[in-house]
Amino acid sequence: xxxxxxxxxxxxxxxxxxxxxxxxxxxxxxxxxxxxxxxxxxxxxxxxxxxxxxxxxxxxxxxxxxxxxxxxxxxxxxxxxxxxxxxxxxxxxxxxxxxxxxxxxxxxxxxxxxx
Amino acid sequence: xxxxxxxxxxxxxxxxxxxxxxxxxxxxxxxxxxxxxxxxxxxxxxxxxxxxxxxxxxxxxxxxxxxxxxxxxxxxxxxxxxxxxxxxxxxxxxxxxxxxxxxxxxxxxxxxxx
Numbered sequence: 001x002x003x004x005x006x007x008x009x010x011x012x013x014x015x016x017x018x019x020x021x022x023x024x025x026x027x028x029x030x031x032x033x034x035x036x037x038x039x040x041x042x043x044x045x046x047x048x049x050x051x052x053x054x055x056x057x058x059x060x061x062x063x064x065x066x067x068x069x070x071x072x073x074x075x076x077x078x079x080x081x082x083x084x085x086x087x088x089x090x091x092x093x094x095x096x097x098x099x100x101x102x103x104x105x106x107x108x109x110x111x112x113x114x115x
Numbered sequence: 116x117x118x119x120x121x122x123x124x125x126x127x128x129x130x131x132x133x134x135x136x137x138x139x140x141x142x143x144x145x146x147x148x149x150x151x152x153x154x155x156x157x158x159x160x161x162x163x164x165x166x167x168x169x170x171x172x173x174x175x176x177x178x179x180x181x182x183x184x185x186x187x188x189x190x191x192x193x194x195x196x197x198x199x200x201x202x203x204x205x206x207x208x209x210x211x212x213x214x215x216x217x218x219x220x221x222x223x224x225x226x227x228x229x
Contacts, residue, residue: 004158033216042205042219043159056216090158092217103149104217106158 002027004107006091012113013081021076021110025093031055032074033104034066035090043090049074078112086114117142117208121220128196129228136191136223138206148189149207149217150180159205165189176200201227 005024013019025032031050035043048056049068063079072093078085088111092104122137140146147166151159163174170182180191189206206220 035217035219042222043217045216045218048216058216092159103161103164105161106151108156108158111156 006107010111018079023074023091029093031094033092037088119220125224127226134193134196138189140208142210144210146210151205153203
């Protein structure tokens, strides 16, 4: 079975631009979460979606937004890019949410570089 | 509130010797705890999880971890390191108040020397 897939794998943007990152969860998984991993640090929680509804939001500015589609895939959008947005963006899926013991399965991430 | 502290940012071991990665956690509720591994330019792979069952948890690739509530610790061990174990390791906590949000530690970089 396919794991969590993310696209694109790498992306280069300039300051002020907008970017959209995409994620397809494992088949049958209804929960998708997004994390930002800055070089040398642990991932930081951005959003969680379950059944197309936002269930959690981390401490990120409103420039960050996301949505989940009926097929449970998800997009992360970042507007007005800043140099500090350069990071590896990870998507994770799990079968359910609200159940803290459900392991989250991660994709390989999208490496976003801002020039 | 929940948080994780990984006590070592770097660990260097010789191939064939034991590995110990230390993790302390803080959680307002009974936590679930995880260890993930990240190889260079890759996503995160789940090694093992603790979810209030047995306190000694066995994971993949010979890793295991012990949950000690009195010490608020969840240390990861492996009896014999392999070269392929060289990677970044993250201790992670989640609790029932966080709706599945994972709180990651800062990570421990493991170097394995021949």
